[in-house]
Amino acid sequence: MMASLARHDLLWLTGVGWARAIDGLSGPAREAALRWRERDWPVVARRRDADAADDELCGGIALPPQADGSKPRIALRAPLSALDRRCGALPLSAVIDKAPPAWQQKLSLLEEQARDAGIGLRVFGSLSWQALTGQAYVTPASDIDLLCRPADRSALESACILYETGSMQLPLDGELIFPSGAAVSWKEWMVARKAGSSCLRVLVKQAHTVRLALPAELLAELPAEMASA
Structure with missing residues (x-):
């Protein structure tokens, strides 16, 4: 099946x-x-x-x-x-040469930093459609929609730091996807992370539904760190 x-x-x-x-x-x-x-x-x-x-x-x-x-x-x-x-969604490395020239060097650096940190970044949205079809989707108002599936809490923290620093140079957006398939906007997760509130809920998108959830519920899906082989 x-x-x-x-x-x-x-x-x-x-x-x-x-x-x-x-x-x-x-x-x-x-x-x-x-x-x-x-x-x-x-x-x-x-x-x-x-x-x-x-x-x-x-x-x-x-x-x-x-x-x-x-x-x-x-x-x-x-x-x-x-x-x-x-x-799956296209890896970031596959779309860099289809991005606007002003983004390409910065995206290459972001991809290199993610690779060095063991973080896989994929792309959806306007930049992905532009790479797939050759049509003009990206505009000056476009975001770069990134997908990240952290394997553990350490990877999640590394991804958040990478996103935070990358956002200083590029219009980053997208989703963090947890093992259950629950997806949360990077921007919402970063707000909740900085707030440190146990009551602040985030919008979660899944294959069949949209709901609100506490960050702690999603963190519970991740081990502190993946065991070494």
Whole structure:
């Protein structure tokens, strides 16, 4: 049985999958989905719809920013059996050369520092879409959305320090993802971390739901430090 899809996974659909995903779309949304299929671009796994069947996948397409500043998004569903292949969000190293020139050197340094600290950083959002499709998604107002899955509390602390220093040079945002799949905004986590309050809750996003949780609940998922082999 295929492992559960995680939010931000990249999903490539079969012809049958695209036919089902496009069914019911009309107008510009249908035209965009047909173009996606023709170019074999992936869709991105999103939070599951409440009425989605267990054998369905929930994906989405984000279109480049429009002239009026809007960012159209297209929600798609397809049979899980019509998934051709999948992978996780792109590693930071894979998108640096697709970033605006003003970001590239700083992103390279961030990636090097993360690698030296044993922290894996992946990218979603506008920079990821730009790297995947070659279309212009990144604007002067764009953030750089980073994903990090800390293995233990030591790695989490290192990631927070890395994010804090990196944010002085780059418009960083994104999510910390805990072992259960619970995802918290970097910015929210940093506010809670600095506040040091046992009562300050953070917004948690998961595959099926959105909820509020205490940071202590999420920290309990992480060992203090991974045991050496």
